[in-house]
Amino acid sequence: MSLPKHLVDAQIEIEAHARRYGLDFFATVFELIDYERMNEVAALGGFPVRYPHWRFGMEYERLKKSFAYGLHKIYELVINNDPCYAYLLEGNSMTDQKMVMAHVYGHCDFFKNNQWFSPTNRKMMDQMANHGARVRRYVDRHGVEEVEDFIDVCISIDNLIDRHSPYIQRPSSQGDSDGETTSSPQKLTARRSYLERYINPDEVIQREQDRLQQEADELASRFPQHPQLDVMAFLAAYAPLKKWQQDVINIVAAESYYFSPQGMTKIMNEGWASYWHSRIMTQDVLTCAEIVDFADNHAATMATSPRSINPYKIGIELFRDIEDRWNRGRFGKDYDECHDLDEKLHWDRGLGLGREKIFQVRRIYNDVTFLDEFLTPEFCWRQKLFTYEYNRKRQGFDIFSTDFKTIKQKMLSQLTNFGQPFIYVEDANFANRGELLLWHRHDGVDLDVKYGRETLSNIHSIWSRPVHIRTRIEGKPRLWSHDGTEFTDGPFEG
């Protein structure tokens, strides 16, 4: 549905303000849709045409229900694409629509300029439709049950990708070493040639040579040679799959990679968009009559919770904090090394670098590096952040600490890799029986065994030979295995 005149006017006005502030975005197309349609589009992740799968139907039902119960409604939906598509909810007040538009321009600028989005497909709307057409063809050919079951399995491992791989040229981890590249043993330098056979005795050199050769042989016989993080790509390449299955697994992986940067920059992206909707609305667009409605709505978006952090809130506050610090020169060696509290409190070098700094930040950081660099003790204290842990006695969560280092550590570990465990393919010929061994790189938190069991069973249906994962539970190395019919959980030796 094309936009009515008053919204078109608002769009033109807001877009002009956004440009004036230096925001730089793809052409942005707004569509006005009713709540039913909004629920439909949202259930499909914003893309009107995707491959058929029941989980979109499940999400639709959930959205529909929570909308009907008044639990929440979706205000806006914006798609990283060129042109950038954004949906407005019909029936929202004019104030809301303007706020959403301003917010959307923030997102569009972020999509276009943040480097972590640079490898994403900007024609994803089309790509998703292509995926849909391909999967529908497979459904016609092989039946809905078979294709759907396989998609279920792929979805189950869609978090096992190497999120950084789009940004790096990695040497192929399989390599084509054919033993030629074996390095020769290191020799000590002999100053006199007649000392050579005393300093580097032949039998020592020979022994060293053999050892290196053996190591190289071992490496060559191992597959993959180094643990591989992109489990999906590995399975797509080496599991005994039919052509269409290979295509489906690649489709699911491609979509997973497409959505990955949005997960990697959730705090920054929402913070940036909120920063700009707040600025544009309060400085330029709002009329006196609208200010209360706006404030009410903005406050609801920024609501904090003791159980989780609100990315909108943390994001906007951090951007404002950075702007303030760079405006006043509260950074660098002098400031950090100043121990006079009073002087620090009134520190103002009048640099005025804030605006420039936040534009730079939105270009090169992601959530992990953003928090690592800009989270300060003062900020945590002002925002009343704390960490909480599970209390076994009380069977509930208790506040654990308000200490800066603990908070920062916890936030970073939650954001690293999406808060997903690191799982590698370690050995595709485990026990010399063609079985698959995965490895969970344990960094403090155990895996959930119930989910693990189901996931292993799914991976088994791809690999079609027994699959294993080695992990640690309560400090002890364990090996979980699934042979297609049975799950076993035993200690791991070796």
Place this chain on the structure above:
Amino acid sequence: MSILNIQKDHSRFRKIVRGKIKENLKKYISQGELIGRQGKDTVSIPVPQIETPRFRFGEQQKGGVGQGDGQPGDPVGQGEPQPGEPGEAGKDPGSHSVEVDVHLDELAEILGEELELPKIEPKGLDKIQSTRDRYIGIRSVGPETLRHFRRTYKQALLRQISSGTYNPKNPIVVPRREDKRYRSWRTENLPQSNAVIIYMMDVSGSMGDEQKEMVRIESFWIDTWLRSQYEGIESRYIIHDASAKEVDRHTFFHTRESGGTMISSAYKLACEIIDADYPVDEWNIYPFHFSDGDNWSVDDTLTCIQLLKDVLVPKANVFCYGQVDSPYGSGQFIKDLREHFPDSDDLIVSEIKNKDAIVESIKEFLGKGK
């Protein structure tokens, strides 16, 4: 924009849910899980194993970062889930089922398929007794009393503007005959109740909480099934110990009396209710009686048999007696009934030994299709 496929995805999802419910139906029945989840027309059913499994961290060790007042050591408040964040916070550790609303009719259908229940042939009148007119549309002919002013005006305005006879300076709009719009209606048949379930329960001291729970579960499923078979259905509730009285649904399941048991008192009251409110040739009548089978005296049992033979069984579509096992009861009554009504199709008895037997019992009661 092209047509969305969400409807297909959605019906596919419902189909899967249906399959899962079918798979787990016996468990739902014997655990009575669904009763507390009943809304007006729907039941919210937790469907396990529909969430996609992924490698993930165990909940308990995870902890997290929150924002708000509080000192180390204070419990963390529940807090509102973040808007748009699908249930990340406040999820019970370990439980991972998805709740789905299922319409009661659909649930009854699943029950019918799974237990292979035959459809019921209702007796009584087919004729519709009440109708109602609903205004649902607009048409271009009709009586002046039903003229739709706004639509008529709009139509006239539209015509005048398009034909160039509208003058903004002198905005007079004169509707012509073809501009006039009238409300139109449809006559709808009101669903007419023509079946009644009369629940009777023994609430004497020997009926414990567990026995009542079984009755509750069983009556929920009977209700669900019979409701799907009739347009409208009424329920009446009678509790009895040594004397009987009619109560509402809540009281029915929550009363506990002590004292003796005179089953005949309930049967008498049921007869009175039927005579007063439910003429036999128009109504399908389903009396269900639940007891632990420990009647006060042999004489009273004889009175009961007499009432059943003379009134209740002839008038009812089928009379169902369910006997729950109780550590206190003698369980004699069911034997008496079996003796006096051998192989009867019109009087069905069923023993419900424990919750697992509820499924069988439902099948016994409803399996005759009467």
